[in-house]
Amino acid sequence: MDVVDAELRLGSPASKRTRREKVRVIACGAIAREIIAIRDANGLDHIDLVCLPAIWHAHPEKIAPGVEKAVKEARAEGFSRVFVGYADCGTGGLLDRVCETLGVERIAGPHCYSFFAGNEAFAAKDDDVTAFFLTDFLARQFRAFVIEPLGLDRHPQLKDMYFGNYTKLVYLSQVEDEALQQKAKEAAGYLGLTYEYRFTGYGDLTGALLTTR
Template sequence: MQLSDAQLTTEGLEAEGHGRILLIACGALAHEILALKRANGWDHMDLQCLPAKLHLYPEKITQEVAAAVTAHRADYARIFVVYADCGTGGLLQAKCAELGVEMVAGPHCYAFYEGLDRFAAHDDEISAFYLTDFLVRQFDAFVWKPMGLDRHPELRDMIFGNYTKLVYQAQTDDASLRAKAESCAARLGLAYEYRFTGYGDLKTSLEEQAVKL
């Protein structure tokens, strides 16, 4: 399946087929989830992705996830929500509990990619700006343009003045993405740190779901 980041940002991905389990996920996780499905032969798991751009409006995430669950629950034995809290202030977790579906644990994808315990151990997390593979590829669409830096670069120091570094959490070992991430750090005037996380707790969460009947 060939998916463009632009499609995943603005349109998401509709589920195909009727496997036993439906994963409702953020479009920013699509490539990683599909890679895990292929590698592990999880053909009984279908994937539907909501547009990644919802992260620009986190107050909309809960209602969109709830609508997707309601639309598809009759077609699947189980639904698993592949979002963390993602800026919903606990509302998504409460809604998933109300709907009787499970979701990924953690505050956001940066934490579950690195592993919740390892992420929590960093004492400078509050002053770090994080990018994943998807966000490196979509840096202009998710950071530079929405924050108005393409039109008003003088806003950079005001917006990022309290950050000390950019942390690139890499899911894949890709030299071109490393170079682009380092360039992103330079554009923001931040120090650069590279961490290879792989799939982290995303992988273990999906493994747990894959074996549930």
């Protein structure tokens, strides 16, 4: 066994130097597919992706403590650079407090709908105040992430309570996929909302990940 091989096996300075070249990205599982696509398309092979449960999309109170734990674990593993793959995502500023305390950055914006659309463009859309949004992930997982968590499969009468003030469903698509568009149309029909399709691509997510270089 030569010296370099011994150092790598024993977790000595040589392996730690290699680990420091990587950036641990701690992200919502709901955007894992998009992060991988951006990473591969842009040669961002320095990204070491760890995803937290996508279902936390429906339980934002779990995000800040979950991210805090994951950042500390990354640091314990030797990652000197960590990036948080979440917007505020309903944490009410709690995620920002965690990021500030731990000295890490997150994706800018209030939620994934905003950064996929582009935060500036999203903020400028005054007519979206009564819109319910889907992304590619939510179009694929509409039943598991909307119908079932809200109990609509068991209590369909709740549909009007939850969605009575919405007027349209806006599908913000990251890839142009006719099958997903059909799923989104069916979701709009199920909710009794007007359907609107907008292709966004990856929006501000690409730029955010490029800053980790």
